[in-house]
Amino acid sequence: MSVSTIPVGSTVSLQKLRLQGLIDALTNAGYQVIGPQIADGAVVYDELDSLEQLPLGVIDEQDGGRYRLERSNDAGYFDHVVGPHSLKRYLFPPQETLQQLHLKDGHWNVEPTPIHDKPVAVIGARSCDLHAVAIQDRVFLEGPYVDPGYRVRRERLFVVSVQCRRAAATCFCHSMKTGPRASRGFDLSLTELDDSFVIEVGSDQGGQILASVEGWKASSAAIVDQAKEQSVQLERTMKQRADADPAAGTSRPRQLDTHDVHDLLLNNLDHPRWEQVAERCLACANCTMVCPTCFCSSVTEVADLTGEHVRRERTWASCFTAEHSLLNSGVVRNSTKSRYRQWLTHKLATWIDQYDTSGCVGCGRCITWCPVGIDLTEEVAAIRETAS
Amino acid sequence: MSKTSNQKSTEPANKPTVAVFKFASCDGCQLSLLDAEDELLAIAHHVEIAYFLEARTRTLDGPYDIGLVEGSITTEHDAERIRDIRKQCRYLVTIGACATAGGIQSLRNWADVDEFIQQVYATPQYISTLATSTAIADHVPVDFELRGCPINKDQLVELITALVIGRVPRVPNYSVCVECKRRGTVCVAVAKGISCLGPVTQAGCGAICPAFNRDCFGCYGPQEFVNVTSLTRRYESQGESREHLVRLVRNFNGYAPAFRAASDALEEQSHE
Numbered sequence: 221m222s223v224s225t226i227p228v229g230s231t232v233s234l235q236k237l238r239l240q241g242l243i244d245a246l247t248n249a250g251y252q253v254i255g256p257q258i259a260d261g262a263v264v265y266d267e268l269d270s271l272e273q274l275p276l277g278v279i280d281e282q283d284g285g286r287y288r289l290e291r292s293n294d295a296g297y298f299d300h301v302v303g304p305h306s307l308k309r310y311l312f313p314p315q316e317t318l319q320q321l322h323l324k325d326g327h328w329n330v331e332p333t334p335i336h337d338k339p340v341a342v343i344g345a346r347s348c349d350l351h352a353v354a355i356q357d358r359v360f361l362e363g364p365y366v367d368p369g370y371r372v373r374r375e376r377l378f379v380v381s382v383q384c385r386r387a388a389a390t391c392f393c394h395s396m397k398t399g400p401r402a403s404r405g406f407d408l409s410l411t412e413l414d415d416s417f418v419i420e421v422g423s424d425q426g427g428q429i430l431a432s433v434e435g436w437k438a439s440s441a442a443i444v445d446q447a448k449e450q451s452v453q454l455e456r457t458m459k460q461r462a463d464a465d466p467a468a469g470t471s472r473p474r475q476l477d478t479h480d481v482h483d484l485l486l487n488n489l490d491h492p493r494w495e496q497v498a499e500r501c502l503a504c505a506n507c508t509m510v511c512p513t514c515f516c517s518s519v520t521e522v523a524d525l526t527g528e529h530v531r532r533e534r535t536w537a538s539c540f541t542a543e544h545s546l547l548n549s550g551v552v553r554n555s556t557k558s559r560y561r562q563w564l565t566h567k568l569a570t571w572i573d574q575y576d577t578s579g580c581v582g583c584g585r586c587i588t589w590c591p592v593g594i595d596l597t598e599e600v601a602a603i604r605e606t607a608s
Numbered sequence: 609m610s611k612t613s614n615q616k617s618t619e620p621a622n623k624p625t626v627a628v629f630k631f632a633s634c635d636g637c638q639l640s641l642l643d644a645e646d647e648l649l650a651i652a653h654h655v656e657i658a659y660f661l662e663a664r665t666r667t668l669d670g671p672y673d674i675g676l677v678e679g680s681i682t683t684e685h686d687a688e689r690i691r692d693i694r695k696q697c698r699y700l701v702t703i704g705a706c707a708t709a710g711g712i713q714s715l716r717n718w719a720d721v722d723e724f725i726q727q728v729y730a731t732p733q734y735i736s737t738l739a740t741s742t743a744i745a746d747h748v749p750v751d752f753e754l755r756g757c758p759i760n761k762d763q764l765v766e767l768i769t770a771l772v773i774g775r776v777p778r779v780p781n782y783s784v785c786v787e788c789k790r791r792g793t794v795c796v797a798v799a800k801g802i803s804c805l806g807p808v809t810q811a812g813c814g815a816i817c818p819a820f821n822r823d824c825f826g827c828y829g830p831q832e833f834v835n836v837t838s839l840t841r842r843y844e845s846q847g848e849s850r851e852h853l854v855r856l857v858r859n860f861n862g863y864a865p866a867f868r869a870a871s872d873a874l875e876e877q878s879h880e
Binding site: 520 | 647650651653654765766768769772773778780781782783785786789790791792793794795796797798799800801804806807808821831832833835838839841842
């Protein structure tokens, strides 16, 4: 079939090996293509040239403070869920020079730093990650202060999402109403079946790129239903398994009761649980770094020895560090307890006041990548159990 | 060489003087200054290197504006000398794990030094040493610390720049994990079950070791809020032996108070 575009909302099928054509089409269109691949014992995002780099037949077992890759019985390309990386680093980079300043004849000349990076196309984003991007959009793009770098990267971002067909024990998107099925926020959305991908077109750019991929054909109604049923089935499983006792030796599947969680947390700022979690918390900031919605940054001016040339650098920062609450009078949150409480109450409660959405998408990264396995779903449940 | 020869007309008048002093150490931290190759000429332009035996034979008498001190105090003579140096320096900055925490040689603090001397030296009567290796701050007030084994040259340049400009140097005191995550390194503790000290160790190195798939062994010393007990309890629950954990924490910065308390507590538990 030779058409210039496939309409938004259409669904087509593509043989699995033909997915290479999509990678090539994106590369030829000038994108830096990013996709999931195995590095250092985890599925991470990195540059993707070939289908062979995808983690075929590999799943990720996740639990509090634990992540391990295992061989899977299914030969799927996308049977892992979410790894330590998210789209955050491609839109809001961990380190960025915002401006350069030069002193000349007693005046400061300010030079903005142009964005040189290529447009990014990400293959493999999940529903929770798309919701996380939507949340960061509110932070960086809405209101009077728009972040120029974020805006450029965001406008050029091309997203090929993947519908999850399994969930890790740390996943609780079903509680946060952010998944498992991605229904918007993608240019193309892949559902992996046994021998083909079912691809839904989510944007005009998506339709144009897909039309240039060789081998696509219109999906039959039965195939489309089968693809949708996969997500429905997963959501059902996630709800059921969270209520059932886990089998011996398996991890406890997470869920989070969000009912009135805003008032629950804010009415319990002196709950003894905050002290208890502080005894375990390392204040190492891992949770905030891996969180796909945490947006704090620190801006420092790096001068050379003359003091006449200055780079204004922005780096990821965290509410678990002293510098985050350092004012003239000193550090405001001077205990691990106050820092953990700040993070959790912001994420699940005051975020709603600020951005009209929860700051949590249920991806479970903060649980998995906490070196001591602190689990926010457990913390909220404990507070709920003995709330005042 | 006279002070006025070969100077550019733009050279700042009354340049701050810098002196570098060595105590019990390997010289690696001093070398970080010479290792700042791209910045070295600029540094020499803005400060007077007044006393730096490793780099220059000419020495100027004190007092000095900035004193950089490498090494720990291990002899009575050194304990005297640091008091004199303190008097001569407006800002006294310790550089490296030895000067800030006692260094690897502070392992002697848990052992019998006399026994070492008898074992190691052919003529032990020539050896005059203290029973301990201690940080400079245990002897004199210190204005600023640069951590690391060795220190990071970028932090050293930042320190000198800040002191020349007249502001507080910016050195992070959060964990190594922040640097790992910024660079996208996969956590070796979570993904591989390696007992890594990153979560309790201060950043500054750029998280080099985990990027090479190995554990952080704490050469920047304890981070601001250090909770070693929670971390070692976790590693023990994953099957790590207490002996290994004691050795891990009792390392280059083993005598830093937070690490020292943690390894002592672990050892006490082992003896229970």
